[in-house]
Amino acid sequence: MGSMAWGDFLVALVCCGATMLLCRVVPLFALKGRNLPEGVERALGFIPPAAFAALVANDLLSPGMFDAGLWPAAAPLVAAGVVALVAWRTKSLLWCAVSGVAAYALLTLL
């Protein structure tokens, strides 16, 4: 794995920063209190569940992950279960991060 050079870093910073700024600022100024078209609003509403599910799946699942046996591969899934429980009970990002890292560290060091 290579490190990211300044050139690549600047491209990522400018592009991600620009799309982020547009997404954050344009709707607020464009709407002036009116609502988004309904179809657009609905599509935008589906992005968080879809995007977060894709991100979680990308971190946790890969084909052939159980090829070397059930246990070490299942550790992140068990830790994820712990986090889901904490998320459901507390709705707190802080507690999720803390419990997730602790559970994952404990399970992989077992």
Place this chain on the structure above:
Amino acid sequence: MLGYVAIGVPCGILSASIGLDALQAFLLSALFYSGAGQFMIPNMWIAGAPLASIIASVSLVNTRQMLYSAAFAPACRGVRKRLAFLFAATVTDESYGVNVAKFSEGGWSVGRATAVNLLSQSSWALSNVAGVLVGNAVGVPLAIASFAMTSIFICLLVTQKPSAANLVAAVTAVLGVVACKAAGLSGPAILVGALAGVAAALAFSWAGRRG
């Protein structure tokens, strides 16, 4: 504020692992300011994703901010443009929740909301810088640091509204990611999976209306 530190430090550690220095982590935190995005960049880079794919995936995830922005439009009516801009530019997943609750209670102003945002941003930037320094000083296992991000994504996923259409979006996105990986396309897996999830949920909700 503590939440930003707990997430910012692992984020800084992860940034240091792809060779970013304290200045670069500070610039990202100050100008881009996105927890999810700043975890995604090093994580996808380590996974070997091309830069264009990283930017496309991060930008797609950025679009969730449009909803927050639209939600604050009524509160910013009659507010000076410069203040409204500063407020809009510093909204995040976490401070959105806090400010929405405060605005609905009443007696809350855009000025005070912006102060909350800027305080959050400062603690985020400082903890990222601290994370880079920690990451360079001691070898924290990357898998453990990056699980902080996985945990946050799980939290953000679990706290979505549990509607049938959202479930369709999430399940389709998971299947899309696994299918992409099985086909050897791990670079665009997040983007393709998420788009498939949005499309499936839209189709599901349209079908539900007609039927």
